[in-house]
Amino acid sequence: MTQSTPSSAMAGAPLNKFHLTLLACCSFIMxxxxxxxxxYGSVLPTLMNEWSLSPDQAGWLGSAALIGMMCGAVFLGSLADRVGRRPIILHGTLLFSLAAAATALAPNPDIFWALRFITGVFLGGVIPNIVSLMNELAPASKRHTLTTVMLSMYSVGSIIATLIALWVLPLLGWQPIFFISGVSLLLLPVLYRQMPESMAFLMSQGRVTDARRLLTRALPAADHALIDWTVPPATQRASVSVAQLFRSGRALGTPMVWIAFGMCMLMVYGLNTWLPKIMIASGFDLGSSLQFLVVLNVGATAGALAGGWLGDRFGNKKVLVAFFALAVLSLVFLGMHPAPVLLNALLFLAGATTVGTLAVVHAFGADFYPTGIRSTGVSWCSAIGRFGAIAGPILGGSLLALKLPPEQNFLIFAVPGVVAIVAVLLVISPKTASRAKTMQMPEDTVAVKN
Structure with a gap:
């Protein structure tokens, strides 16, 4: 009788309470x-007035958390392939929550920048690992859907941040908006009790007893006698190097995935940081401009959820190309002074296909790498992508400093979408590349849906 591996048994489990609990925990973090x-984008106009910031200074201040995320993804995200997903996720969540809440106490831009940077470092370590964990433990038939549902909570958090800013800013100022970030500390005991470890990591470390417990949680009726619990030899448990991201047919795919991440993040963070100021420059008041940010992120939530559903049916690659194309079109038309109803519709579509696409591109990156190097792969995608995220706020500040017409600002933000389309189209699955070069090792074969 053929035995299955622990990871394949997990992949074949039906959707149940274990997966929904995992989804809830990861969604909470997201x-x-x-x-x-x-x-930051919600309080940006207020901070610029209170601290007399120029657009360039405000753009640099907005990049602090993103620079931190890049550093965290490189140093903490990759560390999880050696110490496990769970400790990085739990301790990182504790520390980014503390740093985010402490930002409310910042007396000047320098301290504000430092606290935002620290927040970003621990977020950068946590996010790639919850993406990897969800991708590894979710049922294979629901993997893309659950991953993108989780990632869509990013947009929900963005909406809530903007709505709180609309209500709190006029009454209490910007500080209480950051104090609210500390609410995440209240649910840490639940995360410590419920957050599982990666099955692949447990087996790679020879922790068979823990691996059996995990399978029982996910698949209570599993017959452990039908599972091959053989621990891989030490020679197959070597530490992960960045060079492995370019091997086995990934020499072109890895940099192209990086570019797709970077271009997506440039549009996401550029628009979320500067949309209120761009709309104010177009003649709208602060309240209306923040409402436009809500519309953008409502669209983002819808786009992320739709992207997950479409990804399970047509493949993430096709969905990404379609979403980036719609993002380009929506941003181009936003620069043509549309009527109010069309303006909101285009902002909704822009949110769905820029911010919403962020969920799809993470699932795309997780698909591209095999389990043994997935956290390192997704972490480096996230880290390199942060160059685009850092560039977004800085680019927006520079554009406003130049006092360009609003329509030109939107056109410039559409260009990264074109670059992203080309990059995604150039990504070839490792399996396809191996057939072409006859060099692929069987255990490293992971196909990206085309």
């Missing part, structure tokens, strides 16, 4: 990722 990162 919600506060969206809240903590987008809250």
């Amino acid at each position: 919600f506060f990722d969206g809240y903590d990162l987008i809250v």
Whole structure:
């Protein structure tokens, strides 16, 4: 009788309470990722007035958390392939929550920048690992859907941050908006009790007893006698290097995935940071401009959810190309002074296909790498992508400093979408590349849906 591996048994499990609990825990973290990162765009006009910031200074201040995320993804995200997903996720969540809440106490831009940077470092370590964990433990038939549902909570957090800013800013100022980030600390005991470890990591470390417990949680009726619990030899448990991301047919695919991440993040963070100021420059008041940010992120939530459903049916690659094309079109038309109803419709579509696409591109990256190097792969995608995220706020500040017409600002933000389309089209699945070069190792074969 053929035995299955523990990971394949997990992949074949039906959707149940274990998966929904995992989804809830990871979604909770992603919600506060969206809240903590987008809250800056909500308070930006107020901070610029209070601290007399120029657009260039405000853009640099907005990049602090994103620079931190890049550093965290490189150093903490990759560390999880050696110490496990769970400790990085739990301790990172504790520390980014503390740093985010402490930002409310910042007396000047320098301290504000430092606290935002620290927040970003621990977010950067946590996010790639919850993406990898969901991708590894979800049922294979629901993997893309669950991953993108989780990632869509980023947009929900963004919406809540903007709505709180609309209500709190006029009454209490910007500080209480950051204090609210500390609410995430209240649910940490639940995360410590419920967050599982990666099955692949447990087996790679020879922790068979823990692996059996995990399978029982996910698949209570599993017959352990039908599972091959053989621990891989030490020679197959070597530490992961970045060079492995370019091997086995991934020499072109890895940099192209990086570019897709970077271009997507440039549009996401550029628009979320500067949309209120761009709309104010177009003649709208602060309240209306923040409402436009809500519309953008409502669209983002819808786009992320739709992307997950479409990804399970047509493949993430096709969905990404379609979404980036719609993003380009929506941003181009936003620069043509549309009527109010069309303006909101285009902002909804722009949110769905820029911010919403962020969920799809993470699932695309997770698909591209095999389990043994997935956290390292997704972490480096996220880290390199942060160059685009950092560039977004800085680019927006530079454009406003140049006092360009609003329509030109939208056109410039559409260009990264074109670059992203080309990059995604150039990504070839490792399996396809191996057939062409006859060099692929069987255990490294992971196909990207085309």
